[in-house]
Amino acid sequence: MLTIAEALDLVREHARPLPSGKVKLADALGRVLAEDAVSNIDSPPHDKSLMDGFAVRTIDLTEGTADLSVIEELTAGEVPTRDVGPQQATRIMTGAPIPSGADAVVMVERTSQLPDRQGAPQVRIDDPTVRPQQNIMRLGVSIRRGDVVLPAGRTLRPVDIGLLAEAVGGAVSVSPQSTVAVLATGNELTDAEQPAAGQIRNSNGPMLLACSQQAGAATVDLGVARDELSDLTDRIRQGLKADVLVMSGGVSAGVLDLAPQALASCGVRQVFHKVRLKPGKPLWFGVADHNDHRTLVFGLPGNPVSGLVCFMLFVAPTLAALSGRSFKATQASAALATEFTQRSDRPVYWPATLDPRQSVATPLAWKGSADLRTLAEADCLIHFPAGERVWSAGESVEVTKL
Numbered sequence: 083m084l085t086i087a088e089a090l091d092l093v094r095e096h097a098r099p100l101p102s103g104k105v106k107l108a109d110a111l112g113r114v115l116a117e118d119a120v121s122n123i124d125s126p127p128h129d130k131s132l133m134d135g136f137a138v139r140t141i142d143l144t145e146g147t148a149d150l151s152v153i154e155e156l157t158a159g160e161v162p163t164r165d166v167g168p169q170q171a172t173r174i175m176t177g178a179p180i181p182s183g184a185d186a187v188v189m190v191e192r193t194s195q196l197p198d199r200q201g202a203p204q205v206r207i208d209d210p211t212v213r214p215q216q217n218i219m220r221l222g223v224s225i226r227r228g229d230v231v232l233p234a235g236r237t238l239r240p241v242d243i244g245l246l247a248e249a250v251g252g253a254v255s256v257s258p259q260s261t262v263a264v265l266a267t268g269n270e271l272t273d274a275e276q277p278a279a280g281q282i283r284n285s286n287g288p289m290l291l292a293c294s295q296q297a298g299a300a301t302v303d304l305g306v307a308r309d310e311l312s313d314l315t316d317r318i319r320q321g322l323k324a325d326v327l328v329m330s331g332g333v334s335a336g337v338l339d340l341a342p343q344a345l346a347s348c349g350v351r352q353v354f355h356k357v358r359l360k361p362g363k364p365l366w367f368g369v370a371d372h373n374d375h376r377t378l379v380f381g382l383p384g385n386p387v388s389g390l391v392c393f394m395l396f397v398a399p400t401l402a403a404l405s406g407r408s409f410k411a412t413q414a415s416a417a418l419a420t421e422f423t424q425r426s427d428r429p430v431y432w433p434a435t436l437d438p439r440q441s442v443a444t445p446l447a448w449k450g451s452a453d454l455r456t457l458a459e460a461d462c463l464i465h466f467p468a469g470e471r472v473w474s475a476g477e478s479v480e481v482t483k484l
């Protein structure tokens with residue numbers, strides 16, 4: 083049986099990065115920047131007013147006071163046509179460019195309108211604390227043309243999308259996003275509100291879709307296939323349109339474990355079946371190539387914890403590789419909180435809580451690969467090597483954080 087590392091190498095060999103492309107900013111949330119985003123503008127593009135008010139020359143104001151002629155009115159989007167000269171002001175709105183000659187903006191609340199003089203509007207300024215540059219944002223203080231505003235590798239948040247819209251506009255290069263189709267299998271699975279005798283709910287379908295989404299993939303839900311070849315092959319063929327098909331169940335040794343057979347009849351070539359791992363031994367992996375399109379197929383064991391561990395160990399790094407991203411498993415060392423006896427012919431991933439401040443891991447009373455509830459209480463999985471051994475409290479173990 084393959085070791086985890088050998089199996090992972092085989093998966094990696096088959097995972098070719100997908101081509102990257104550009105997406106419109108409206109579609110870029112959560113995507114990963116493929117290149118540094120470089121600004122093609124200065125921002126602001128001109129010295130701009132930060133207030134609705136009057137652009138003035140502070141030299142004209144004695145203790146902040148003067149009566150001035152208003153020579154022009156500028157709203158955001160307009161450009162000045164007149165310089166502000168002695169005893170003059172331009173009425174200006176937030177965002178509009180500061181006209182030449184002016185060196186400050188006085189907010190409208192500190193001004194009052196006077197009667198027109200010789201047909202020209204007049205304003206009284208009364209701003210005792212006025213100083214040069216007040217209420218003006220200088221050209222380029224926020225962004226300079228050529229600045230790297232966001233680095234390659236950034237997962238885009240709403241604020242990043244806003245910044246890109248300001249500095250770059252239009253569309254950005256992002257890492258490719260793989261499509262993952264998820265297919266649960268099993269005659270026992272039901273979505274009925276009350277499962278009947280012998281039935282259970284489908285936990286793996288929603289969980290594996292969520293895992294895929296969290297890994298940045300676009301997902302396709304293929305529902306539940308019954309344990310019969312025709313239903314399996316119909317849905318597998320749908321799944322082969324995706325970059326990755328993740329199946330759950332049907333890869334163990336039961337009489338209705340038909341996934342490998344169904345996959346073979348759909349032209350999926352088996353690369354390996356079974357890995358020295360607990361939980362997760364029945365893991366199946368294969369590849370289907372049709373024309374230029376390749377689908378990687380993971381047949382995960384049906385037991386939910388096994389499926390989740392296999393996803394973490396094998397599928398998540400694959401999705402990163404397809405997207406050309408580096409994959410960082412969050413591994414750490416921790417001290418065991420209690421004595422723990424471990425016996426298995428395979429390496430074991432055991433659910434545990436983790437006190438991150440003291441790096442202490444406490445193994446949980448896990449009831450095995452069907453016990454998803456205990457996994458939901460865990461912060462990490464402790465790796466125990468194969469073999470039989472009594473681990474003492476305080477011994478150092480490797481953990482993968484969840």
Ligand code: AMP
Pocket residue numbers: 266267268270271282283284285286287330331332333334336339383384385386452
């Ligand atoms: P299998 O790998 O198909 O033999 O399934 C192993 C165990 O996992 C059985 O107890 C199944 O009932 C259970 N199982 C299979 N698929 C799912 C699923 N989608 N959700 C929850 N449990 C499942």
Ligand code: MG
Pocket residue numbers: 267268269309331332338339384
């Ligand atoms: Mg089954």
